[in-house]
Amino acid sequence: MAFDELQKAVIEGDSDESVRLVQQHLDEGKEAKDILDNGLIAAMDVVGDLFGKGELFIPEMLIAAEAMQDGLALLKPLIVDQEEGGKGTVVIGAVKGDLHDIGKNLVALMLEGAGFNVVDLGADVTPEAFVAAAQEHKADVVGMSALLVTTMPQMRITVSRMRDAGLDAKAIVGGAPLTQAYADEIQADGYASDAPGAVVLCKKLLA
Amino acid sequence: MARTLRVQPLSSDDIASIFDKAAHILSEHGVKVDYEKALERLADAGAQVDMETRMVRFPKETLDAALASVPRAVTVKGGHEKHDFTVPDPSGKFFSTTCVQTMRYLDPDAGDYIENTKQRFAEWCQLVEALPNIDVCAIQTPMDAPSETADVHALNVQLQNTSKPLMLLAYCYESVPYLFDLMLARAGSVEALRERPLLLINPTSLSPLVYKDMDMAQLLGAAEYNIPVAANSLPVAGATSPVTIAGTVLLEVVELLAFLVMSQMFKPGLPFIATVFNTTMDLGTGNALLANSETILTRASVAQFFKEGIGVPVETFSLMADSYVPDGQTAAEKVLQPTILSMAGADILYGAGRLGGSTLASPVQLVIDDRLLAVVKRTVAGVQIDDDTLAMQEIIEAGPGGHYLRRKHTLKHCREMLRPDLFVPDVLDNWINAGRKDLQERAIELYRELRKDLQPVELPDDVKRDMDNVVKAADKALIK
Numbered sequence: 001m002a003f004d005e006l007q008k009a010v011i012e013g014d015s016d017e018s019v020r021l022v023q024q025h026l027d028e029g030k031e032a033k034d035i036l037d038n039g040l041i042a043a044m045d046v047v048g049d050l051f052g053k054g055e056l057f058i059p060e061m062l063i064a065a066e067a068m069q070d071g072l073a074l075l076k077p078l079i080v081d082q083e084e085g086g087k088g089t090v091v092i093g094a095v096k097g098d099l100h101d102i103g104k105n106l107v108a109l110m111l112e113g114a115g116f117n118v119v120d121l122g123a124d125v126t127p128e129a130f131v132a133a134a135q136e137h138k139a140d141v142v143g144m145s146a147l148l149v150t151t152m153p154q155m156r157i158t159v160s161r162m163r164d165a166g167l168d169a170k171a172i173v174g175g176a177p178l179t180q181a182y183a184d185e186i187q188a189d190g191y192a193s194d195a196p197g198a199v200v201l202c203k204k205l206l207a
Numbered sequence: 208m209a210r211t212l213r214v215q216p217l218s219s220d221d222i223a224s225i226f227d228k229a230a231h232i233l234s235e236h237g238v239k240v241d242y243e244k245a246l247e248r249l250a251d252a253g254a255q256v257d258m259e260t261r262m263v264r265f266p267k268e269t270l271d272a273a274l275a276s277v278p279r280a281v282t283v284k285g286g287h288e289k290h291d292f293t294v295p296d297p298s299g300k301f302f303s304t305t306c307v308q309t310m311r312y313l314d315p316d317a318g319d320y321i322e323n324t325k326q327r328f329a330e331w332c333q334l335v336e337a338l339p340n341i342d343v344c345a346i347q348t349p350m351d352a353p354s355e356t357a358d359v360h361a362l363n364v365q366l367q368n369t370s371k372p373l374m375l376l377a378y379c380y381e382s383v384p385y386l387f388d389l390m391l392a393r394a395g396s397v398e399a400l401r402e403r404p405l406l407l408i409n410p411t412s413l414s415p416l417v418y419k420d421m422d423m424a425q426l427l428g429a430a431e432y433n434i435p436v437a438a439n440s441l442p443v444a445g446a447t448s449p450v451t452i453a454g455t456v457l458l459e460v461v462e463l464l465a466f467l468v469m470s471q472m473f474k475p476g477l478p479f480i481a482t483v484f485n486t487t488m489d490l491g492t493g494n495a496l497l498a499n500s501e502t503i504l505t506r507a508s509v510a511q512f513f514k515e516g517i518g519v520p521v522e523t524f525s526l527m528a529d530s531y532v533p534d535g536q537t538a539a540e541k542v543l544q545p546t547i548l549s550m551a552g553a554d555i556l557y558g559a560g561r562l563g564g565s566t567l568a569s570p571v572q573l574v575i576d577d578r579l580l581a582v583v584k585r586t587v588a589g590v591q592i593d594d595d596t597l598a599m600q601e602i603i604e605a606g607p608g609g610h611y612l613r614r615k616h617t618l619k620h621c622r623e624m625l626r627p628d629l630f631v632p633d634v635l636d637n638w639i640n641a642g643r644k645d646l647q648e649r650a651i652e653l654y655r656e657l658r659k660d661l662q663p664v665e666l667p668d669d670v671k672r673d674m675d676n677v678v679k680a681a682d683k684a685l686i687k
Contacts, residue, residue: 057490059445097379099241099419102446106493149310150379153354153687176565177310177348195493 002030003039010043010071011050013063018071032078040068040075041087044115051113052196058106065113087114088140088206091133091169093121095154100147103175106195107143114199127158131165139169141202146175156186163187170205174198209589211299214550215515216508222516229460230270237264238416238465242423245469252472265468273471279518281435281478283343284403286370286393286664292342294480294520294554300588301549303580304343304374304522305335306561307409309568310350313532315651320567325349325364331560332368333661334570334654340580341559341573343407345374348566359385359681363674366393366405368663373406374437374557380421385681387428392673393666400432407437409482412462414440414447418469426466430473437522437555438466439482443495444505446488452501456508459485463513480555481513483523497527497564498540506544507551514552523548526558526576533572533647537562541576545583556580574657575650578629585625629653 006025009017018040025035047064050056056064092108094101101123108120119137121129125144134142142162144155152175159171170189173182174197183191190205192198217225237255240246240263250256253272255264282293283302292302309328314321321327328349335344344365352360358378365373366389377383394400408429410422429436440462442448448455463481470477486495487502496502506523513521525545530536545556559580560573590596601616611617629649631638638644644652666674 054491058488058493059490099413099417102443106446110493148378149308149348149354149357150382157687177308 003035003042006035006039006071007043007046010040010064010067011047013060013067015067015070018067019074022071022074026074026078032075036072036075036079040071041115044068044113048114048199058110061113062109065109068115069112087116088202089117089119089137090141090143090202091119091121091130091137091139092143092145093125093130093133094123094145094147094175095151095158096124096126097154098146098148098151098175099123101145103147103195104143104145107145107174107192107198110195110199111143111202114203116202127154127161130158131161131167134162134167134169135165139167140206141170141172142167143172143174143198143202145173146177149177152177152182155188159186159188172198172201172205208298209591212550212587212589213552214507214547215511216504216551217511217515219515222512225457225460225512226516228457229464230267232457232461233265233270233465233468234267235264237262238412238418238462239263240418240423240469242418242420245418245423245427248427249469249472254468254472263465265465269472270464270468272475273468274517276471276475277467277479277517277519278476281480281520283372283407283435284405285343285372286366286403286405288403290342290371292372295514296554298588300584301545301554301556302342303340303526303556303559303576305331305341305345305559305573306526306557306568307345307347307374307376308566309347309560310566311568313562313567313569313572315571315654322350323347323568324351325360328361328364329368329663330658330661331568331570331573332365333663334573334657335371336369336664337657337661338574338577340577340584341371343372343374343555344369345557346376347568348378353682353686355379355685355687356382356385356678356681358382359389359678362386362389363678366390366664366674367666367671370664374409375406376409376411377421377425380419380424381685382681383421383424383428385677385684386425387432388677388680389674390432390434392677393670395670397432400434404432404434406434407480408434409437409439410466411438411484412440412466414442414462415458416462416465418465423469426470427473430470430477433474433477435478435480436466436470437480437482438463438470439484439522440466441484441486444485444487444501445490446495448485450490452505452508455485455487455505456512459483459505459509460512463509464517467517467519480520480522481509481517482557483509483513483521483553484557485509485524496529497524498529498544503544503547506553507547510548510551510553514554520554521552522555522557523551523553524558525549525553525556526579527561528563531563531567533562533569533575533650537572538646541579542583545580546587549583549587571647571650571654574654575629575646578627581625582627582630 172190559576
């Protein structure tokens with residue numbers, strides 16, 4: 001198949017080879033979108049599948065995502081109307097008052113690995129900052145994370161501000177004190193109990 | 208005297224190497240302290256502080272001074288002196304604490320997971336009061352309290368329902384002053400609180416190498432009121448610390464030493480317990496594991512480092528589980544951890560009542576853990592070897608084919624054996640005839656029996672009123 005070697009390079013996390021092969025395909029006259037969809041994104045679908053089966057670990061998935069991004073860098077100037085990440089744009093952050101971000105970081109990395117364009121606002125993010133970023137980046141999803149039960153109310157406020165601003169973006173929540181029941185109560189569009197679940201949720205919401 | 212069993216993952220060279228590397232990181236690279244008031248105090252006390260980047264380095268002389276002033280023993284005091292204890296204990300025995308932040312219980316009456324509430328948490332605290340092997344009662348998260356002030360409400364519940372020492376940690380920066388006000392309301396005066404601190408306070412580092420405002424505010428408050436500090440480090444190996452056991456050991460040592468130095472800078476002689484709360488990320492799933500082998504070895508190494516290398520008391524995550532039900536996995540995890548960790552030197556074992564994850568507990572598991580702790584305690588206490596216990600004369604006199612049942616030596620010692628009331632003491636047929644009850648069923652029966660006699664703490668009405676008023680003030684100020 002045309003992009004077998006490129007897919008292999010991405011799956012194995014070989015950035016140099018990914019870049020070389022993308023350039024080779026461009027030199028051969030292949031369309032940038034074709035290389036992206038059937039080479040790079042297809043490879044990440046395989047990566048996601050292998051991860052889901054437990055055959056790839058997170059660091060291996062992340063290095064594959066890096067190889068994908070390095071190859072993508074060559075294609076970006078050539079792709080006019082394609083969304084940057086292919087699957088959608090996710091704005092993500094830990095809510096105001098909460099500095100705990102490892103869970104959020106893991107979700108961000110895994111979303112990137114799955115082909116989403118991720119705008120990571122970091123920690124201690126105000127409702128206003130979430131809304132502004134969602135508007136600026138035309139976000140499809142706004143993901144909010146909290147570790148502390150005392151910061152969870154910021155999620156309710158952020159969801160409300162998103163609706164007031166007329167945003168279409170889906171609001172999703174996660175973190176140790178979160179539950180589906182709380183997500184329903186604050187009228188979020190979804191809740192995930194772990195990072196892989198967040199990826200599945202984003203794919204489902206944007207299908 | 209019996210020698211407490213010991214386990215030593217580290218050699219003395221290992222301890223020296225870890226110390227040198229930790230001291231290097233602290234003096235040449237530093238940690239980030241995200242609280243201006245603390246930065247000013249640290250600079251005054253001799254730390255090298257960059258107010259713009261908030262990076263703090265601790266020159267060697269500040270580490271030396273802190274190690275010289277930090278107490279080698281800590282007396283932990285609760286609401287009533289009958290529950291006070293000192294770590295390390297001269298006999299080598301350990302103490303225990305329950306689990307924090309519990310938001311859900313596995314409830315035997317509901318047969319399912321139910322939300323924690325102030326009423327249920329009150330009952331939990333009263334149950335802790337009644338259990339002989341549980342020494343400290345940790346703060347939880349009643350879900351019917353306002354989110355913004357859940358910690359203040361929870362501390363009020365603790366103070367009014369157990370007189371054992373408490374474990375406290377704040378859930379946000381804004382509530383810290385109200386937590387201290389609540390302690391003062393219970394104690395009656397600053398002098399009384401300094402004399403009887405009521406609790407251990409648990410500032411927590413944000414791994415790697417960051418100290419948040421709310422934790423530094425707690426540390427400063429502890430220094431002001433002389434409250435013993437059980438400062439904790441919670442790195443997740445592979446995510447917020449190196450993936451290797453030794454790498455997480457080193458990072459955790461750096462974070463705890465930084466806390467130790469800061470505690471002594473704020474108040475030389477402030478009682479300090481190195482509190483070891485690391486976990487491990489399962490890099491196949493992203494889930495943080497609380498009870499796996501690598502995690503246990505990391506905790507044991509850090510415990511040994513601080514006991515042998517530094518000489519301060521140690522607390523560790525010790526009764527954690529990665530299963531969400533009280534099954535065989537939970538049982539295995541809840542025996543392996545406390546056995547290894549107490550032998551590695553842990554003075555306080557954390558986590559009684561915990562089921563899997565970080566927000567689930569079970570009052571029935573609390574009862575089981577209480578009994579398991581007695582088993583572990585007895586096992587690691589070692590063997591008493593002396594002329595009486597060797598019983599040479601008994602062996603000679605009983606002779607070949609003799610028996611020991613009627614001998615005076617047997618009579619003298621016959622009640623020394625530990626006989627856990629929750630374990631099966633009987634033959635198979637008797638157990639079958641008694642209903643074939645397994646550990647969980649027997650524990651539920653015992654829990655229901657204990658529950659009949661639970662009581663809150665008796666406090667004067669004016670003290671309770673003052674405490675309730677602090678909670679109301681917190682609600683008024685902090686609920687949006």
